[in-house]
């Protein structure tokens with residue numbers, strides 16, 4: 001039988017588990033690598049762009065990759081509860097994997113600044129949801145302290161097992177392409193994911209199928225939440241892309257290392273550019289990701305247009321989360337629906353008015 005049973009079992013030789021480890025899995029990973037067919041034509045460039053559609057993980061974001069490892073190791077160590085700070089997706093994943101494991105999840109989120117789908121998930125899976133009058137960075141400091149003073153395991157990406165799980169996305173890309181991409185573009189918030197990808201790519205280069213090759217790592221931030229562009233943490237991060245509304249990234253040094261060792265760069269985008277790219281992907285490729293995810297494609301497009309990424313390149317972009325996570329932002333930027341009588345002639349009129357010549 002060849003049923004896919006999750007990334008831990010699939011990459012067991014490259015992860016810190018033993019035969020005795022009680023694997024907590026929802027069959028995460030193995031997400032599609034979709035080639036963009038219309039956007040390269042629209043920008044009139046000869047490039048291969050692929051999106052790693054992480055929105056198709058069980059809770060709708062790449063956080064499941066880290067959470068299967070973190071919760072597995074927490075349960076192996078006898079932990080009865082986990083805790084995290086979250087802009088939303090970490091809380092959704094923590095809640096789901098804790099439910100699966102039969103342990104308690106405490107999630108600390110910024111009041112009023114979390115996308116509705118993510119809040120629904122944390123509540124539905126039975127997590128204890130704590131909304132604080134403070135942002136993600138404040139929550140992060142609190143849960144770090146609490147994990148030392150209370151019997152709860154911290155499952156933010158400062159937990160090293162998170163990055164171990166997340167590095168498997170890089171393995172999947174190389175396995176799917178049969179080669180290493182030339183450039184890898186992704187959003188940078190707390191900076192765990194860019195660090196995990198770099199870990200995965202270098203591991204496959206040094207001791208795997210990549211033959212010494214690694215991609216150039218390109219990380220993108222929202223202009224209102226761009227500590228890596230400013231060169232220091234920032235106090236009041238603001239962006240519509242709530243998943244990357246972070247001013248004090250915990251994996252600062254690892255992310256700088258990924259950039260420098262790979263010969264890569266960081267860049268920033270306005271909220272308007274982020275939303276325009278989210279819409280571009282949805283309307284032209286049929287791929288619906290959340291705002292934070294779209295910044296990877298915004299970055300790829302800008303850098304391909306400028307020639308920083310040359311024609312002939314193979315580029316991969318991580319679409320970190322599903323568009324359904326944040327229905328409010330999606331609806332707010334879309335055209336209105338059409339009210340019409342329940343009548344064939346009335347609807348035919350609308351069809352005729354909207355058919356391309």
Ligand SMILES: *Cc1c(COP(=O)(O)O)cnc(C)c1O
Pocket residue numbers: 061062063089090157187188189190191192193194243244290292293320321322
């Ligand atoms: C967590 C998250 C990010 C940011 O990843 P980091 O590891 O914090 O840099 C980006 N997009 C989405 C959808 C996320 O959930």
